[in-house]
Amino acid sequence: MAKNKTAYVCNECGQDFPRWQGQCSACQEWNTITEVRLGAASPGRSTKFVGYAGASSNEVKTLDQIDLNAMPRILSHFGELDRVLGGGIVPGSAILIGGHPGAGKSTLLLQTLCHLAEQMPALYVTGEESLQQVAMRAHRLGLPTNKLRMLSETSVEQICEVALKELPKVIVVDSIQVMHMSDVASSPGSVSQVRESASYLTRFAKENGIAVIMVGHVTKDGSLAGPKVLEHCIDCSVMFEGDSDSRYRTLRSHKNRFGAINELGVFAMTERGLKEVANPSAIFLSRGEEESSGSLVMVVWEGTRPLLVELQVLVDNSAMSNPRRVAVGMDANRLAMLLAVMHRHGGLQMSDQDVFVNVVGGVKVTETSADLTLLLAMVSSFRGDILPSDLVAFGEVGLSGEIRPVPNGQERLIEAAKHGFKRAIVPKANVPKKPPAGMEVVGVSKLSEALEAI
Secondary structure (H helix, E strand, O other): OOOOOOEEEOOOOOOOOOOOOOOOOOOOOOOEEEEEEEEEOOOOOOOOOOOHHHHOOOOOOOHHOOHHHHHEEEEEHHHHHHHHOOOOEOOHHHHHHEEEOOOOHHHHHHHHHHHHHHOOOOEEEEOOOHHHHHHHHHHHHHOOOOEEEEOOOEEEHHHHHHHHHHHHEEEEOOOOOHOOOOOOOOOOOOOOOHHHHHHHHHHHHHHOOOOEEEOOOEEOOOOOOOOOOHHHHHHHEEEEOOOOOOOOOEEEEEEEEEOOOOOEEEEEHHEEEEEEEEOOHHOOOOOOOOOOOOOOOOEEEEEEEEEEEEEEEEEEEEEOOHHHHHHHHOOHHHHHHHHHHHHHHOOOOOOOEEEEEEOOOOOOOOHHHHHHHHEEEEEHHHHOOOOOOOOEOOOOEEOOEEEEEOOOOOHHHHHHHOOOOEEEEHHHHHOOOOOOOOOOOEOEEEHHHHHHOO
């Protein structure tokens, strides 16, 4: 008989240890290391069927001998989802979709599988909800329900056995935190159960050419719950973001072995479920009828396309000894740095002012091309001057006050011209030889030149 192996795993960070100890040396937490028994696989159990062209083989090949046509992508019902995944669902891939409760993860996947089931076999596995609850949601959304196969199960071994009989092309597991394996001696949702369940499902997907989409919960800080190894063993990690009081949801990829990362997809939550937004710039540019100071439009680059977003800044006299610096949708540390650059190289002192920054629409801006837009909007609010509504700006600002170029400058200007913007303030290195028709492009190399341009 095969002997069961024993491992010691920290329930907080997932670190492995050869023996038990009171404190985890990785995360410094006490009494979090538990014993995990790793049972040997049964001799008669097999998770692989014969006939899949992309199944793993011991034969050594060169790169040019590998047939890429044997793995065509599966197009979902949503073009925005296909964009985030890099062009569609790859057979044999393991995809993890995370998000806050109520963001719409289950709704998105239920809509996708109901339409995919019209073209190919699909299996939806629910572990948190009953089959009646899922059916009620599908009928409420008006989805086709006569083709999708449903299963209510939390055992990973049972799910794989049913999948070998049904032979679906796509499987949705909702969610990975409630799944468990009989060989792991811990409760569902623990670090060891989540890690082993995800690893088993990923191996099953690779061996059989079945795309497995797993739903994951998030912690209080917005990161995926479970061990960090969970994100390493999967092929694609996607976060579904959006507040419960907001109509729009954003789908962003953090890891993708089959496409670009930081790709952004935008959806609108309606009574009939999620609807994709083909032109998200038009949503984030819904400005008020009355123009006000401190508002300026920037062009950020999200994945493979430009996105126009309005940036609002409010500068007001502070009644406290320590003025407040609040940034919603941007990095607060970068805001403090740019305030110092403005004082040193722009000649404006704001040490006694409260500064509030907001990115309209709930978009999170992580790239540095918003530096110039933020400084110009800050000056507009501080002086009370209204910037032209047809003005757009982007560029990175260095500590010495220089304006650095950003990638894809030509594509950003073309996107701004499509939405009717007539003037742009950009880094001098991003000025094209032939500007878009009807647009005046002003190139600046220092912060002082940008202040003179407005």
